[in-house]
Amino acid sequence: MITIDMRRMLRWGMTAGGVMTFTAAVGMLEAFEDRLLIYPVLSLGYLLLLWFVPVAGYQSSNVAVLEGMEAPPRGLHNVIAGAVTGLVGGVVLALFAIVINAFDLRDVFVPFSLKLVGLLTYGLGVPEGLPYAVLAPAALGLVGGLMHLLPASVRRRVILAVEWVVVVALLEQVFSQILRQIRLEVVADRVFTLKALEWWAALAVAALVAAVAERTRGGFGRMRERLFAGDPRQRTRNSAWMAVLVLVFLIIIPQLLGSLLSEVLANVGLFLLMGLGLNIVVGLAGMLDLGYVAFFAVGAYTVGVLTSPLSPRFTLEWSWWAALPVAILTSALAGLLVGTPVIRMRGDYLAIVTLGFGEIVRILFLSDWLSTTFGGAQGVQNIPGIPLGFTEVSGVGPEGVLYFALFFVLLAAWISWSLQESRIGRAWTALREDETVAAAMGINIVRAKLNAFIVGAILAGFAGALFAAKLGSVFPSSFELLVSIIILVVVIVGGMGNIPGVAVGAVVLIGVLGGPNLPGLLAEFAEFKLLIYGALLVFMMLRKPEGLVPSVRRSRELHADELTQDAWLDKSGTLAEAPGGGRGAG
Amino acid sequence: MVMLDIHNLHKSFGGVEALAGVNLHIAQGEIVSVIGPNGAGKTSFFNVVTGFYPPDSGEILFEGESIVGLESSRITEAGIARTFQNVRLFLNMTVLENVMVAQHCRTRAGAFHAILRTPFLRREEAEIRARAEEILSFFGTRLVGYRFDQPALSLSYANRRRLEIARAMASEPKLLLLDEPVAGMNPRETAELTGLIRKLRDERGFTVVIIEHDMRVVRDVSDRVIVLDHGVKIAEGSYDEVSSDEAVIEAYLGRPAEVG
Numbered sequence: 001m002i003t004i005d006m007r008r009m010l011r012w013g014m015t016a017g018g019v020m021t022f023t024a025a026v027g028m029l030e031a032f033e034d035r036l037l038i039y040p041v042l043s044l045g046y047l048l049l050l051w052f053v054p055v056a057g058y059q060s061s062n063v064a065v066l067e068g069m070e071a072p073p074r075g076l077h078n079v080i081a082g083a084v085t086g087l088v089g090g091v092v093l094a095l096f097a098i099v100i101n102a103f104d105l106r107d108v109f110v111p112f113s114l115k116l117v118g119l120l121t122y123g124l125g126v127p128e129g130l131p132y133a134v135l136a137p138a139a140l141g142l143v144g145g146l147m148h149l150l151p152a153s154v155r156r157r158v159i160l161a162v163e164w165v166v167v168v169a170l171l172e173q174v175f176s177q178i179l180r181q182i183r184l185e186v187v188a189d190r191v192f193t194l195k196a197l198e199w200w201a202a203l204a205v206a207a208l209v210a211a212v213a214e215r216t217r218g219g220f221g222r223m224r225e226r227l228f229a230g231d232p233r234q235r236t237r238n239s240a241w242m243a244v245l246v247l248v249f250l251i252i253i254p255q256l257l258g259s260l261l262s263e264v265l266a267n268v269g270l271f272l273l274m275g276l277g278l279n280i281v282v283g284l285a286g287m288l289d290l291g292y293v294a295f296f297a298v299g300a301y302t303v304g305v306l307t308s309p310l311s312p313r314f315t316l317e318w319s320w321w322a323a324l325p326v327a328i329l330t331s332a333l334a335g336l337l338v339g340t341p342v343i344r345m346r347g348d349y350l351a352i353v354t355l356g357f358g359e360i361v362r363i364l365f366l367s368d369w370l371s372t373t374f375g376g377a378q379g380v381q382n383i384p385g386i387p388l389g390f391t392e393v394s395g396v397g398p399e400g401v402l403y404f405a406l407f408f409v410l411l412a413a414w415i416s417w418s419l420q421e422s423r424i425g426r427a428w429t430a431l432r433e434d435e436t437v438a439a440a441m442g443i444n445i446v447r448a449k450l451n452a453f454i455v456g457a458i459l460a461g462f463a464g465a466l467f468a469a470k471l472g473s474v475f476p477s478s479f480e481l482l483v484s485i486i487i488l489v490v491v492i493v494g495g496m497g498n499i500p501g502v503a504v505g506a507v508v509l510i511g512v513l514g515g516p517n518l519p520g521l522l523a524e525f526a527e528f529k530l531l532i533y534g535a536l537l538v539f540m541m542l543r544k545p546e547g548l549v550p551s552v553r554r555s556r557e558l559h560a561d562e563l564t565q566d567a568w569l570d571k572s573g574t575l576a577e578a579p580g581g582g583r584g585a586g
Numbered sequence: 587m588v589m590l591d592i593h594n595l596h597k598s599f600g601g602v603e604a605l606a607g608v609n610l611h612i613a614q615g616e617i618v619s620v621i622g623p624n625g626a627g628k629t630s631f632f633n634v635v636t637g638f639y640p641p642d643s644g645e646i647l648f649e650g651e652s653i654v655g656l657e658s659s660r661i662t663e664a665g666i667a668r669t670f671q672n673v674r675l676f677l678n679m680t681v682l683e684n685v686m687v688a689q690h691c692r693t694r695a696g697a698f699h700a701i702l703r704t705p706f707l708r709r710e711e712a713e714i715r716a717r718a719e720e721i722l723s724f725f726g727t728r729l730v731g732y733r734f735d736q737p738a739l740s741l742s743y744a745n746r747r748r749l750e751i752a753r754a755m756a757s758e759p760k761l762l763l764l765d766e767p768v769a770g771m772n773p774r775e776t777a778e779l780t781g782l783i784r785k786l787r788d789e790r791g792f793t794v795v796i797i798e799h800d801m802r803v804v805r806d807v808s809d810r811v812i813v814l815d816h817g818v819k820i821a822e823g824s825y826d827e828v829s830s831d832e833a834v835i836e837a838y839l840g841r842p843a844e845v846g
């Protein structure tokens with residue numbers, strides 16, 4: 001029987017209205033209306049405003065079908081549900097437009113301007129434009145509902161095509177840069193107008209993606225299955241090959257990207273380095289460290305003080321290479337110092353105390369008391385780059401920094417992996433599972449935890465040393481709490497406890513969105529970066545808490561119930577089949 | 587030779603005296619059962635011996651040396667390993683990893699060897715693995731083969747108990763403390779494990795102390811039985827002696843006044 005679930009439609013409609021209103025209210029619509037994505041029809045502002053409506057339209061009549069159950073028939077009711085959902089959303093948005101038109105709230109909410117009213121009513125103003133404000137979402141909701149009528153494979157392809165068009169348009173910079181670098185300026189100039197994809201080019205991209213999807217028919221999925229199913233040894237070997245391929249790709253890529261994008265990737269490298277370190281502390285040993293940035297700061301300041309000719313106290317002017325071991329030593333020492341008192345604490349207490357330590361370190365660097373050594377708010381300036389015989393690697397040539405970061409990232413990945421695959425790593429895992437039992441199994445808890453803290457600190461110290469040489473100066477303001485949090489988000493979103501996961505997290509968050517004070521590929525979003533980070537984090541926690549690329553163990557942990565259930569089903573299945581199984585012998 | 591020697595051990599939790607002056611000893615090569623009604627203090631005895639809680643007073647000598655106040659990891663290193671009444675495996679680690687990790691205090695390779703993947707580390711890792719597989723094969727075919735790489739949480743209850751014993755064995759103890767190892771097993775599994783407990787001593791040379799409620803197991807495995815009640819030892823001797831002891835019967839059935 002087909003019923004139209006009014007409450008569900010209303011709920012999704014209100015959600016869509018909420019998302020639209022929120023996007024408009026925080027100023028995203030206004031901020032991005034100039035940034036065209038598809039010339040001349042779609043701007044980023046409207047995309048952000050409206051993207052959720054078709055999703056809600058689809059979801060409002062989407063019924064989860066359990067395996068082996070029959071899917072309810074799809075038909076007109078899906079379309080109606082979609083349209084109604086959109087309509088509800090539209091009404092919410094129109095009400096919002098009326099409110100900001102009627103009351104001047106600009107003093108409190110800066111984005112609530114008449115310009116916003118204009119944008120919400122498609123330039124017609126209240127009341128003339130209101131029908132459009134309602135009908136546009138309704139139409140999009142209807143489109144979402146219509147998707148139910150497509151066969152699943154076609155639907156997937158349509159969604160894929162739309163996603164790709166958006167990605168290409170958003171990352172216009174990357175694509176046109178690559179086209180230019182391989183001497184296809186002509187194409188780049190024709191396809192992109194005003195940083196936006198030409199409408200016909202958008203259609204072409206969509207068609208191309210759909211065609212490729214048609215040709216490969218899930219071939220990638222099957223390939224991945226073949227590569228990563230198999231027995232664990234086989235899997236490790238295949239992963240190693242994949243790593244080599246990725247490496248080759250990474251070596252070529254700076255040549256294709258040019259300096260701006262290399263800069264972005266170099267930042268990714270820095271954060272990845274720290275992410276790998278924090279992954280050991282949080283992901284493997286299970287200690288929530290919110291003051292991780294302190295070790296990054298110690299590494300950076302050590303290099304700054306030792307190498308800069310303008311260093312306030314010393315004028316040692318060491319080479320970066322000489323300062324690096326000292327930086328590693330000092331950050332390890334910092335790890336030991338911070339670690340020793342907090343090691344007995346668990347969970348939340350540890351988090352709070354480390355957070356405090358992180359702030360203490362930053363404030364010490366900022367303080368007048370130590371300003372004769374660390375320069376207070378001015379920091380340490382004029383830090384030279386990394387001498388490499390024939391050349392010097394510094395922020396001026398981000399390609400060099402990128403290669404350097406890459407090298408250290410690989411080193412860090414190797415260190416993490418090899419520790420993970422040793423008795424030390426096993427001890428960390430046991431520690432995370434059950435500290436008391438781990439101790440009873442002969443693991444020295446204090447030493448294991450300190451190990452994790454120190455290795456984590458050293459990796460952050462590395463990153464700091466590199467950061468100092470890249471930026472040429474260090475200030476206390478580069479080491480705020482936010483950095484610790486963002487590294488943590490990188491680890492969580494990517495997949496805690498898993499090296500490739502952390503890499504993906506760093507690329508997605510730092511590369512695409514940008515780190516604290518660092519631009520990403522989507523530099524436009526700078527102002528809204530933290531908002532998006534937060535939204536992403538909430539989404540991940542709700543939908544995919546094990547991260548984008550989960551570690552096997554972690555997803556086991558988070559889905560333990562299902563696994564036990566499977567095992568139970570499995571067993572009862574085999575018991576029933578096996579002749580004479582069960583308790584015949586008793 | 588006396589392996590574990592305990593004098594006047596006291597431990598109370600708030601108002602409850604879990605151990606109220608326990609004196610006992612365990613000789614090398616013995617299998618000793620500790621029995622007693624619920625709440626008698628049996629598990630508390632294990633907890634205090636393995637360093638989970640410090641005793642309020644009293645002396646614990648293991649091979650002549652006091653282990654009072656040592657970290658539980660040090661006590662394991664000294665040669666005492668245990669299992670838990672409420673099985674506490676590392677559920678998200680695989681069967682093999684559970685046994686490998688318990689060899690921690692018997693192996694040496696540090697970060698330096700791990701990062702450089704030295705021959706020493708490779709050899710040691712191979713040994714750890716081989717030893718783990720060997721220990722698991724002690725339980726017949728139940729925990730071997732494809733089971734090696736399964737997470738512990740996919741094991742049945744009985745297999746979890748077995749794995750816990752394997753994990754305790756892996757730390758190469760001299761003294762094994764098993765807390766109700768057959769609880770929740772069916773009669774056939776119980777009989778099998780009873781045989782294995784004897785083999786733990788006869789073939790592997792462990793001295794075994796076992797807390798058990800199942801009297802058939804107690805009868806079949808024990809050289810000596812120690813009865814605790816309200817935190818004190820009320821009887822000690824062979825199974826037959828103990829099972830006909832007035833005080834023991836009273837402890838289990840309740841005092842006449844309470845019954846009447």
Ligand SMILES: Nc1ncnc2c1ncn2[C@@H]1O[C@H](COP(=O)(O)OP(=O)(O)OP(=O)(O)O)[C@@H](O)[C@H]1O
Pocket residue numbers: 599602603604622623624625626627628629630631671
């Ligand atoms: N951590 C603790 N905190 C408070 N009280 C405890 C604690 N551990 C044990 N007790 C108390 O000490 C007494 C002895 O408990 P114990 O667990 O040693 O009994 P047991 O002999 O093992 O009983 P059972 O046969 O039920 O396992 C009980 O009254 C118990 O409530």
Ligand SMILES: [Mg+2]
Pocket residue numbers: 628629630671
């Ligand atoms: Mg008990």
